[in-house]
Amino acid sequence: MRIRQAEHVFDAPWDLVVRAQFRKYPNEFNNAVEGVDVVERRVDKTGTLYSHRLLSTRWGLPGWATKILGACGHAHASEHSFVFPSIRLMVLETKNLTFCNIITVDEKMTYRPHPEDKNKTVLHQESVVNVQGVPLSSYIEHYVIDNIATNAEKGKKAMVSVMEKIQKESLELQHGAQKTMEEAFQKLHFNERSPF
Structure with missing residues (x-):
């Protein structure tokens, strides 16, 4: 078993980071995640947002590792997320x-x-990789942990x-709303002055 822990500070407020996390995939920096499907999303009576998504990925394992694991290179993962707005977590x-009977991540x-x-x-990330029942399991664990570290760097950029x-979208919406209000005010002001 191998464990990787890392911490990163984003120069952005928590609510913006959380919104970005939900829109992170797919992205141009890391093409390993090919698709995201929402299985369930709900808000409970305490205001906690719960989400369950399925991720379709390419693991990028070398050919020898896919032969040992009997894998085809495509994989699926289950992601459960909890947003606690009251405590900002x-x-x-x-x-x-x-x-997952051979390798767990x-x-x-x-x-x-x-x-x-x-x-x-502040983002804190912990990854636990365990490979068992196949040759070179320690080497595969090391490879997967290195791959996770590489993808984490791409994820930060994403x-x-x-x-x-x-x-940018927020600014565009603000400008659009302001323009609409100005146009409505001008029409209202014009209609008040019009004798007809």
């Missing part, structure tokens, strides 16, 4: 569904506001890109 737990990510700067968000898109 998001938790994502992801587990592979494909060939459990990942947990938490997003919290930075304790000293409310305009920043998050920043998505946050920029969200901010």
Whole structure:
């Protein structure tokens, strides 16, 4: 078994980071995630947003590893997320569904506001990889952990890109609303002055 823990600080407020997380895939920085399907999404009576998604991925394992594992290169994972707005916490737990009798990859990510700067968000990520019952299991675990680290770096870039898109969309909506209000005011003002 191999464990990887990492922490990263996003230079963005928690609510923006959470919105970006839901829109992270697919992205131009990491093409390993090919599709996302929402299985369930609901808000409970406490205001907690619960979401269950299925991710379709390409693991990018080398040919020798796919032969040992008997895999085809495509895999599916189950992601459960919980957003607790009252305490400003998001938790994502992801587990592979494909060939999980040989290899398990459990990942947990938490997003919290930075304790000293409310305009920043702290991401804590923990990945646990366990390969058993096949030759070179320790080597495969090491390879998967390295792949997770590489994809995490791509994921950070994707998050920043998505946050920029969200901010741009927000500005466009604000400008559009302002323009509509100005046009409506001009028509109203014109109609008040018109003798007809």
